[in-house]
Amino acid sequence: MIRKAALLTLLTALLASPAGMAGTAVAAPPPGRVAAAAPADPLSVSEITPEVVRVATSPITVAGTVSGTPGSFVRVAVRYSRGRPFASRAEMAAYLSEQGYGTTNWSTRIQATPLDQSGKLPFRFTVTPAELGMPRPGVYPFEIELTDAGTGQRLGVERTFLTYVPKGEQIPKVKLAVALPIVDRPHRADDATFMDDDLSASLTSGRLASLLQTAQDTGDGVTWFVDPALLDDVRVLSSGPRNVRGTRKDADPAAGQWLNGLRSALTDKTVLATPYADPDMAALVHHGLDKQAAASVQRGAALASELLGREIHGTTAWPANGKIDRDAVDELAMSGVTSVLLSGDALPPRATGQNTGQEAPQNGQPVPPPAQTTPDGAATLDTVADNPLTALLADPTLSEVLGGNMSAPGAAMLARQRFLAETAMIAFEQQTGPSGQTGQTGGTGQGDTAKAATRTVIATPESHLWTPDPAFVSSLLQAASSAPWLRMTSLDSIKPGRAGVPRADLTYTERDRQAELSRSYLATVRKLERKADAVATVTEEHTDVFHTAILRLSSASWRGDGKRALSFAGQVQKAIDERIDDVSVLDTPRAVAGSNGQVPVSVANNLDKDIQIKIRVTSASKSRLAIDAPAGVYLTPTTRILAGRSQLVNVPVIVRNEGGDASIAVQLLTDGDEKYGSAVRVVVRATGYTGIALVIVGAAVVIMLAAVVMRVLRRRSRKVFPFDGSGDEEGPPGDRQGAVPAERTQSP
Numbered sequence: 001m002i003r004k005a006a007l008l009t010l011l012t013a014l015l016a017s018p019a020g021m022a023g024t025a026v027a028a029p030p031p032g033r034v035a036a037a038a039p040a041d042p043l044s045v046s047e048i049t050p051e052v053v054r055v056a057t058s059p060i061t062v063a064g065t066v067s068g069t070p071g072s073f074v075r076v077a078v079r080y081s082r083g084r085p086f087a088s089r090a091e092m093a094a095y096l097s098e099q100g101y102g103t104t105n106w107s108t109r110i111q112a113t114p115l116d117q118s119g120k121l122p123f124r125f126t127v128t129p130a131e132l133g134m135p136r137p138g139v140y141p142f143e144i145e146l147t148d149a150g151t152g153q154r155l156g157v158e159r160t161f162l163t164y165v166p167k168g169e170q171i172p173k174v175k176l177a178v179a180l181p182i183v184d185r186p187h188r189a190d191d192a193t194f195m196d197d198d199l200s201a202s203l204t205s206g207r208l209a210s211l212l213q214t215a216q217d218t219g220d221g222v223t224w225f226v227d228p229a230l231l232d233d234v235r236v237l238s239s240g241p242r243n244v245r246g247t248r249k250d251a252d253p254a255a256g257q258w259l260n261g262l263r264s265a266l267t268d269k270t271v272l273a274t275p276y277a278d279p280d281m282a283a284l285v286h287h288g289l290d291k292q293a294a295a296s297v298q299r300g301a302a303l304a305s306e307l308l309g310r311e312i313h314g315t316t317a318w319p320a321n322g323k324i325d326r327d328a329v330d331e332l333a334m335s336g337v338t339s340v341l342l343s344g345d346a347l348p349p350r351a352t353g354q355n356t357g358q359e360a361p362q363n364g365q366p367v368p369p370p371a372q373t374t375p376d377g378a379a380t381l382d383t384v385a386d387n388p389l390t391a392l393l394a395d396p397t398l399s400e401v402l403g404g405n406m407s408a409p410g411a412a413m414l415a416r417q418r419f420l421a422e423t424a425m426i427a428f429e430q431q432t433g434p435s436g437q438t439g440q441t442g443g444t445g446q447g448d449t450a451k452a453a454t455r456t457v458i459a460t461p462e463s464h465l466w467t468p469d470p471a472f473v474s475s476l477l478q479a480a481s482s483a484p485w486l487r488m489t490s491l492d493s494i495k496p497g498r499a500g501v502p503r504a505d506l507t508y509t510e511r512d513r514q515a516e517l518s519r520s521y522l523a524t525v526r527k528l529e530r531k532a533d534a535v536a537t538v539t540e541e542h543t544d545v546f547h548t549a550i551l552r553l554s555s556a557s558w559r560g561d562g563k564r565a566l567s568f569a570g571q572v573q574k575a576i577d578e579r580i581d582d583v584s585v586l587d588t589p590r591a592v593a594g595s596n597g598q599v600p601v602s603v604a605n606n607l608d609k610d611i612q613i614k615i616r617v618t619s620a621s622k623s624r625l626a627i628d629a630p631a632g633v634y635l636t637p638t639t640r641i642l643a644g645r646s647q648l649v650n651v652p653v654i655v656r657n658e659g660g661d662a663s664i665a666v667q668l669l670t671d672g673d674e675k676y677g678s679a680v681r682v683v684v685r686a687t688g689y690t691g692i693a694l695v696i697v698g699a700a701v702v703i704m705l706a707a708v709v710m711r712v713l714r715r716r717s718r719k720v721f722p723f724d725g726s727g728d729e730e731g732p733p734g735d736r737q738g739a740v741p742a743e744r745t746q747s748p
Contacts, residue, residue, distance in 0.1 A: 042067045043146040043156030046410045047124075051420060051479055053164045056129045060162070063124040064410065066146060070119040073149035078142075085138025086161075089397070089425050090372065095141050096159055134164045137171070138428060139421045160414060161421035165484055171427045175456040175489045176480055177377070178402070179341060179394070180218075180473075181318070182211050182262070183227040183278050183464040185557035188236065189571035190549045194244045195564075199237055203258045207467045212258055215265040217474040221481060221488030223270045225318055228303035229277040229552060234259045235307060263308055270490040273304035273314040276548065278464055280556040281319050282328045282508075283516035289526060289554070293328075294335040296551050315339065316492065320464065320556035321515065322346055322394060325508035333385035340381070341460065341491070344393040349375045350502040373429040375501035377456040378494045392494055394458040397422055402476070403461030412472040416479050419459075426457055427485035456494050465557060515559055524569050525553045530674070531576050537670045538583065539609045540640075546576055582606040583613065585666045585680040586646075592686050596628065596654045599684055601666055604646040612638050613676065614669040617651045621662035625686045628652035638671050655686040662686050 045064040053060060068074060086092050115121050134140055143159040165171065184207070187199045202208040208230075215224065236242065238256035242249050275281070275296035284293040301314030315338045319328065322343030332340060349372075374395065381389040401419045406412045461468075480486050532546035549572045558565035586602040605611050617634040619627050627634050634651050641647045651664070662684050668676040 041156050041408065043144060043158060044409045045144060045158050045160075045414060048160075048162075048413065048417060051163075051416060052424075052483060053129050053134070053162065054167050054484075056134075056166060059126045059128055060132075061124065061126050063122065064144070064158075065120055065122050066113075066115065067120045068115050068155065070115055070117045073114050074155065075147045075149045076113065076123065077145040077147065079145065080132055080142050081140060082133030083135050085134075085136070085140050085164075086425060088372065088429070089374065089422065092139065092161065092421070092425060093397070129164055132162075134162075137165050137169050139163050139425050158414070160417050163417075163421050163424045165424065169484075171485050173454050173487050174423060174427045174485055175454060175494075176221075176423065176486045177223060177392075177456065177458045177489050177491045177494055178221065178477065178480075179223045179225060179318070179458065179460045179491050180214070180468070181225045181227075181274075181461065181464045181466060182208075182215070182230065183225065183274060183557075184208060184230045184233075185465070185561075186229055186277055186552040186555050186568065187233050188549075188552065189568040190546060190575035191236075192243055193571055193575065194233075194237075194242055195568055195571060197244055197249070199233060200252050200254065203234065203237075203252075204254050207465075208258065210468050210470055212261055212265065213470040214468045214473050215262060215269075217470050218477055219481070219488075220269050221477065221490070223272060223491035224266060225272050225274050225316075226266075226304055226308070226312070227274045227276075227278045228300050228307065229548070229555070231259065231262075231307040232303060232548070259307075266308065270492060271304075271308065271312055272316050272492065273300040273312045274318060275314065276300040276303065277552045277555040278320075278557065279551065279554040280517045280559065281317065281332065282324055282512075283522060283556075284554055285328045285331045286513075286516065287519060287522040287526070289522065289529070290331055292525075292529065292551065292554060293331050295547070296554070297332070297335040297337060299548070299551065313492075316341060316392070318460075318464070320559065321512070322460075322462070323508055323512045325506055325512075329381055329389060329506070330384045333383035333387070333389055337389065338387070339390040339392055339492075341392045341394065341458070343399070343462075344375075344377075344396050346507055347379055347381075347391050347393055347503050347505075348507065350504045374426045374455065374457065375503075376497050377458040378496040379500055379503055380496045381506075390494070390496060392458055392491060394460040395422075398457060398459035399462050402459045402473075403463065403466050406469040406472045412469060412475065415472065416476050419476060420479060420483055423457065423480070423483065423486055426455065455497075456489070458491070458494070517554070517556075517558060517565075518562065521558075521562060521565060521569075522554075524566075525550065528553070528569065528573055528576060531573075531580070534670050534674050534676045535576060535579055537672055537674065538611045538613055538676055539607070540612055541609065543609060545579065546572065549575070579607075580677045583611060583641075583668065583676065585668065585682070587680050587682050589683040589685065592625075592653055592655065592684055594655065596652070598650040599653050599664065599682075601649045601651055601664075601682065602646050603641060603649070603668065605641040605643060608643050610643050611641050612671050613641060614638055614671070614673070615649055616667045616669055618665050618667075619653075619662065620665045620681060622656075624656055624660050625662035625664070625684055626654045626656060627664070628654050653684070653686070660686065 043064065043066060045062065047061060047063040049061050050058070066074060066076060086095070113121060132140070140162045141159070142162050143157060145154060146156040147154050184199075184202070187194055187196060189195050199208075234255045237252050238254075238259060240251050242251070275293075276299040277296065279293065279296045281293055284290070297314055297317070301312060304312040304314070315336060317332050317337045317339075318341040322341065323346050324332075324340065324342065329340065375393075377393050377395065379391045379393060381391045383389055398419060401415050401422070404411070404415055406415065477488075481488055528546075529550050532544070532550050535546060536542050536544040553565070553569055553572060583606070584604050586604060590599045592599055601615065601617060603613070603615060615636045617627060619625050619632060622632070626632060629635075629652065636649055639647055639649075653664075663681045664684055665679045665681055667679040670676050
């Protein structure tokens with residue numbers, strides 16, 4: 001009974017108040033503030049219908065909930081400005097931030113109410129635009145404030161806007177382009193290795209599942225940016241077993257379902273490809289990786305077309321944080337990009353006037369400066385290429401609302417109200433001349449209002465790694481599509497108008513530079529790129545095995561995540577080194593004899609492809625061993641080595657001094673004379689053994705000849721005896737020496 005009585009008291013007071021209650025709570029505060037109230041906020045506005053007031057007599061319903069200590073007394077104060085719509089978006093921002101906006105025509109209704117025993121009290125009231133004092137079309141301020149009835153301390157406040165556009169009112173049309181990213185950080189290092197299993201969880205119940213749901217729920221008025229590297233990771237995840245840091249895992253069927261669902265959801269919708277792996281373009285250009293930047297653009301469009309099954313263009317770039325400088329713009333233009341999506345404050349309008357206090361006074365006060373209108377969302381950027389780029393400039397406030405946090409109760413509804421009010425204010429702005437002076441339509445429905453040039457505004461989430469609330473995005477786009485001042489358009493249809501707003505140059509601050517991928521990290525990437533190029537060019541087909549792996553290392557998603565980035569780079573380096581090692585020099589010791597000779601060098605090709613390679617040999621011990629070639633360098637012509645085979649090369653050498661163990665350095669080179677792997681040292685035993693052998697053989701021959709001569713001489717010096725018939729040719733040596741031969745008698 002207490003709760004019912006309290007609710008009845010509040011409703012009676014609210015309905016009795018003719019001007020007390022109409023408005024919306026602020027869903028997305030001005031830049032720099034939290035997008036939505038914390039869940040513990042004691043004041044929650046959950047309903048404002050209709051979102052756009054079209055009929056002066058139609059009821060407006062506002063509802064919400066007050067929470068606090070059971071039985072405590074609180075005051076709910078509803079404040080609104082009778083007959084005073086906002087004159088500009090700057091006033092709207094000042095109102096939200098309580099910085100400078102004010103009016104002397106505030107009306108307030110206060111109701112002191114005890115909370116029930118649950119500590120909550122819902123409120124609901126209904127009023128009409130006439131009761132709220134809304135005499136003409138415009139955007140009106142509205143707020144609900146909750147205070148402690150005893151102390152007067154503010155417990156909560158919601159500030160928002162109510163947009164009033166009567167039927168039949170003619171206001172300029174505004175073209176609205178909404179761009180949404182389907183981007184994720186890389187999950188593979190080299191093509192064969194997933195560094196984690198996070199992708200599967202994201203596809204089934206995480207951020208990527210929400211992105212798919214958003215794509216399925218939205219109509220064809222949205223432009224989608226798709227990262228081909230993400231689609232490729234999903235395809236590999238679904239197609240077969242995968243290596244997750246050394247662990248073999250089966251294919252994930254949920255990944256295939258997600259990819260098929262995305263193809264279906266994006267059918268007949270405007271889809272653009274980001275450069276492959278959504279690289280940090282500014283960092284690449286600033287650190288001399290221009291070739292990689294251009295390759296990512298070309299690879300992105302080709303792979304997106306292949307994976308989505310229809311032609312996808314990659315001619316629009318969307319750099320990280322919507323910021324870029326002139327050097328990167330020039331590189332994009334030379335890579336075939338024709339437009340670049342930036343944050344509106346990256347190319348700000350040039351100031352066209354200021355209040356000097358010398359204008360004709362009104363009521364004794366200087367005339368305020370002209371209200372600044374929202375510039376068109378397209379401009380022209382001159383480049384070093386033949387054709388300029390189109391700068392597509394996202395409105396910072398609309399982008400903040402679109403990408404805001406929707407976790408708090410009522411936050412989505414309040415964000416829609418803010419978005420509609422901001423775009424309505426853009427429509428109410430009236431540009432009357434090149435000087436930039438503006439005026440309010442004032443609800444006349446006639447004259448210059450109908451003649452105003454159509455402007456284009458663009459809304460994007462501020463982060464590429466945006467986590468959407470599918471229900472919020474869908475409802476926001478439906479509300480925008482039905483707003484009488486908005487017309488949805490695709491991003492690729494936007495062109496700079498003939499009467500462009502003067503703009504300053506691109507703003508790229510030191511803070512923007514510090515946010516880039518670091519110099520030391522990109523030095524690692526550059527080193528790996530050179531090694532990967534060598535791996536590619538050594539094969540006859542120039543098979544680029546690590547091309548996409550190097551591109552993934554340059555993803556802008558590594559900003560602020562250096563530890564993870566280095567772990568990916570380490571795995572890529574390991575994979576490159578393993579492939580380089582498949583072409584190797586056999587480093588077993590060799591021997592060479594004599595003062596000159598040849599040293600055999602053998603190169604083995606364990607790859608599955610033929611290679612074209614050069615072999616360069618130099619001496620690492622020149623005092624003992626020299627290479628018998630010009631300048632002491634032996635270089636083979638380009639040599640073909642078949643897959644799974646080896647090649648033997650004989651290197652001419654010269655042995656110096658006493659010889660001894662020496663070494664030669666064998667360096668493999670690509671056909672373009674780039675080093676392939678590290679030099680290999682081969683030990684050569686260079687002893688000059690051939691000269692020693694000649695001396696030994698010569699001495700042996702002399703000794704042998706001397707022995708023969710001595711034997712001959714001995715034989716010549718011997719005395720030869722005649723045969724005596726006894727069979728003894730010779731007598732004992734003692735008998736022969738000094739013996740006188742007997743005379744032979746002769747018969748008479």
